[in-house]
Amino acid sequence: xxxxxxxxxxxxxxxxxxxxxxxxxxxxxxxxxxxxxxxxxxxxxxxxxxxxxxxxxxxxxxxxxxxxxxxxxxxxxxxxxxxxxxxxxxxxxxxxxxxxxxxxxxxxxxxxxxxxxxxxxxxxxxxxxxxxxxxxxxxxxxxxxxxxxxxxxxxxxxxxxxxxxxxxxxxxxxxxxxxxxxxxxxxxxxxxxxxxxxxxxxxxxxxxxxxxxxxxxxxxxxxxxxxxxxxxxxxxxxxxxxxxxxxxxxxxxxxxxxxxxxxxxxxxxxxxxxxxxxxxxxxxxxxxxxxxxxxxxxxxxxxxxxxxxxxxxxxxxxxxxxxxxxxxxx
Amino acid sequence: xxxxxxxxxxxxxxxxxxxxxxxxxxxxxxxxxxxxxxxxxxxxxxxxxxxxxxxxxxxxxxxxxxxxxxxxxxxxxxxxxxxxxxxxxxxxxxxxxxxxxxxxxxxxxxxxxxxxxxxxxxxxxxxxxxxxxxxxxxxxxxxxxxxxxxxxxxxxxxxxxxxxxxxxxxxxxxxxxxxxxxxxxxxxxxxxxxxxxxxxxxxxxxxxxxxxxxxxxxxxxxxxxxxxxxxxxxxxxxxxxxxxxxxxxxxxxxxxxxxxxxxxxxxxxxxxxxxxxxxxxxxxxxxxxxxxxxxxxxxxxxxxxxxxxxxxxxxxxxxxxxxxxxxxxxxxxxxxx
Numbered sequence: 029x030x031x032x033x034x035x036x037x038x039x040x041x042x043x044x045x046x047x048x049x050x051x052x053x054x055x056x057x058x059x060x061x062x063x064x065x066x067x068x069x070x071x072x073x074x075x076x077x078x079x080x081x082x083x084x085x086x087x088x089x090x091x092x093x094x095x096x097x098x099x100x101x102x103x104x105x106x107x108x109x110x111x112x113x114x115x116x117x118x119x120x121x122x123x124x125x126x127x128x129x130x131x132x133x134x135x136x137x138x139x140x141x142x143x144x145x146x147x148x149x150x151x152x153x154x155x156x157x158x159x160x161x162x163x164x165x166x167x168x169x170x171x172x173x174x175x176x177x178x179x180x181x182x183x184x185x186x187x188x189x190x191x192x193x194x195x196x197x198x199x200x201x202x203x204x205x206x207x208x209x210x211x212x213x214x215x216x217x218x219x220x221x222x223x224x225x226x227x228x229x230x231x232x233x234x235x236x237x238x239x240x241x242x243x244x245x246x247x248x249x250x251x252x253x254x255x256x257x258x259x260x261x262x263x264x265x266x267x268x269x270x271x272x273x274x275x276x277x278x279x280x281x282x283x284x285x286x287x288x289x290x291x292x293x294x295x296x297x298x299x300x301x302x303x304x305x306x307x308x309x310x311x312x313x314x315x316x317x318x319x320x321x322x323x324x325x326x327x328x329x330x331x332x333x334x335x336x337x338x339x340x341x342x343x344x345x346x347x348x349x350x351x352x353x354x355x356x357x358x
Numbered sequence: 359x360x361x362x363x364x365x366x367x368x369x370x371x372x373x374x375x376x377x378x379x380x381x382x383x384x385x386x387x388x389x390x391x392x393x394x395x396x397x398x399x400x401x402x403x404x405x406x407x408x409x410x411x412x413x414x415x416x417x418x419x420x421x422x423x424x425x426x427x428x429x430x431x432x433x434x435x436x437x438x439x440x441x442x443x444x445x446x447x448x449x450x451x452x453x454x455x456x457x458x459x460x461x462x463x464x465x466x467x468x469x470x471x472x473x474x475x476x477x478x479x480x481x482x483x484x485x486x487x488x489x490x491x492x493x494x495x496x497x498x499x500x501x502x503x504x505x506x507x508x509x510x511x512x513x514x515x516x517x518x519x520x521x522x523x524x525x526x527x528x529x530x531x532x533x534x535x536x537x538x539x540x541x542x543x544x545x546x547x548x549x550x551x552x553x554x555x556x557x558x559x560x561x562x563x564x565x566x567x568x569x570x571x572x573x574x575x576x577x578x579x580x581x582x583x584x585x586x587x588x589x590x591x592x593x594x595x596x597x598x599x600x601x602x603x604x605x606x607x608x609x610x611x612x613x614x615x616x617x618x619x620x621x622x623x624x625x626x627x628x629x630x631x632x633x634x635x636x637x638x639x640x641x642x643x644x645x646x647x648x649x650x651x652x653x654x655x656x657x658x659x660x661x662x663x664x665x666x667x668x669x670x671x672x673x674x675x676x677x678x679x680x681x682x683x684x685x686x687x688x689x690x691x692x693x694x695x
Contacts, residue, residue, distance in 0.1 A: 092496075144678035145685070147631050149441065149496065151677075153618050154670035161666035273504060286497055318511030318610075325504030332493045332501070 038283030082248030090288025100268030134246030138239030221288030431593025439633025447506025452598025457519025457608025481591025566633025
């Protein structure tokens with residue numbers, strides 16, 4: 029039990045920090061506590077939380093996915109194209125179609141990592157490059173980029189008095205947490221992320237687990253792209269770009285190790301809430317994009333330092349070589 | 359241990375000797391980029407005979423210079439088994455400083471001097487954080503990429519600024535009948551060849567292929583890793599200076615478009631991502647390969663966006679072919695034994 033608690037200490041800290049920062053912002057920051065402002069933070073957290081969900085799976089499995097921005101942008105730009113002049117009702121098959129395209133991207137990522145042996149950073153960075161080229165070729169500027177009204181309603185509307193964003197968030201949190209904690213797939217993912225060799229010898233087909241994690245990540249990114257489209261109302265090139273860093277930042281701040289095998293979605297969603305709140309406060313204070321980027325960088329560095337060698341780590345001797353090996357210098 | 363031995367063997371003696379004595383998985387990455395480059399040049403010459411004129415060659419070199427610098431810097435870090443994502447930010451900061459602070463001849467010279475003298479500092483910070491904190495290079499440089507991109511935005515919030523024409527003339531001018539671009543590339547090539555044979559690169563290869571072995575052989579690991587990151591950032595800062603002379607303006611987002619190509623050029627040039635194998639000179643060839651990919655794409659009448667698709671494909675193949683050859687070779691060796 030104590031072991032369990034110790035492993036989750038970072039998550040508890042992140043959740044507590046997020047709640048405290050949000051509470052302080054409500055009380056102390058003028059112009060923060062408006063209904064529109066709160067809704068923007070909620071939807072911002074939702075979009076970041078959905079991308080972060082996929083990124084959490086991939087990072088727990090020992091990989092990293094840098095191709096999320098153009099999966100998001102692609103989904104946001106291609107959905108209006110697929111819909112074209114058709115009836116709104118076509119969304120019923122248009123959304124699954126776009127998600128299938130996203131899943132295909134993820135499968136290619138996963139196969140590149142497992143079959144070709146390409147390092148995840150390179151495979152997904154290259155995929156991002158390929159997608160940005162391909163989407164720009166496929167989507168010419170003359171075609172419609174407006175979000176279908178139904179999609180806008182799905183993001184801003186409500187069901188029986190409960191806002192739609194809250195329902196979507198609930199579904200995502202429950203689904204991903206259950207996937208990680210209650211299913212065999214979740215267990216296998218942690219095992220593969222801890223050591224793909226050991227998991228292979230333990231009878232897990234680690235390649236399949238890895239490919240599935242990349243496919244799920246791309247599906248999440250595609251979904252997030254569509255929610256983002258409904259939120260910003262008009263798709264544009266590069267709409268997903270900020271989420272490349274932000275999704276990784278919220279997974280790492282949420283307590284997952286970039287080496288794989290640890291972390292949980294509850295940490296990620298709390299970190300997404302924290303980062304969105306802080307970004308909103310900085311924007312209210314008139315802090316420019318530059319300072320915000322510096323803040324993001326410092327946050328990543330700070331949390332990596334805390335998790336890696338500070339308060340939460342078991343001190344297992346400070347041999348130079350073990351340190352270096354952990355650093356990957358080795 | 360055998361990896362270290364083969365690395366030391368592969369990096370000793372002459373370049374030709376290195377090719378002869380190397381094993382299959384060492385030969386492929388060394389020869390492949392040259393074959394690729396030659397093939398692309400011939401292909402382009404068929405599509406566009408004018409591409410062999412000296413003016414066109416100089417133009418290609420001109421367009422590839424920034425990438426050559428970034429990729430060469432990236433090689434030092436990749437050799438240690440690390441990666442430097444922050445070069446994109448350092449490039450943007452150097453570009454932003456040039457665009458906002460170069461007003462005339464005097465200030466241009468002092469800014470250029472300052473960049474050349476201090477360009478290594480951001481990398482030294484990266485290296486110091488990595489060796490003393492134990493955080494993975496990708497996380498440290500991801501964070502410093504954010505931070506330097508932010509600094510670039512603070513220095514120059516939107517694309518613009520003006521750099522004196524005299525700086526640009528220095529870049530486009532010529533000396534002794536040869537374009538300055540060519541002189542720069544020649545000096546760079548000689549420098550990269552020289553540094554590739556130096557003890558530093560040998561030590562970085564040793565660290566990347568077997569850190570424990572390197573440690574027991576008396577290689578000062580921390581110092582050399584810090585030097586590798588410092589060099590990567592120095593080359594990126596130099597790239598920012600060259601970029602400023604080419605574009606005569608600044609753009610805070612310029613670095614990001616160079617990040618993927620900088621890693622791609624290094625990898626295509628034969629540097630292995632998990633460390634231990636590679637040479638800075640290979641990055642020059644790799645960068646030229648990417649430059650010619652763009653030109654061939656345009657010459658075949660495809661949209662410019664296709665070149666990005668092809669460059670990414672080449673990157674994935676460039677990473678996976680040596681690994682596949684290595685795996686196949688190992689399997690064959692096991693069967694023989």
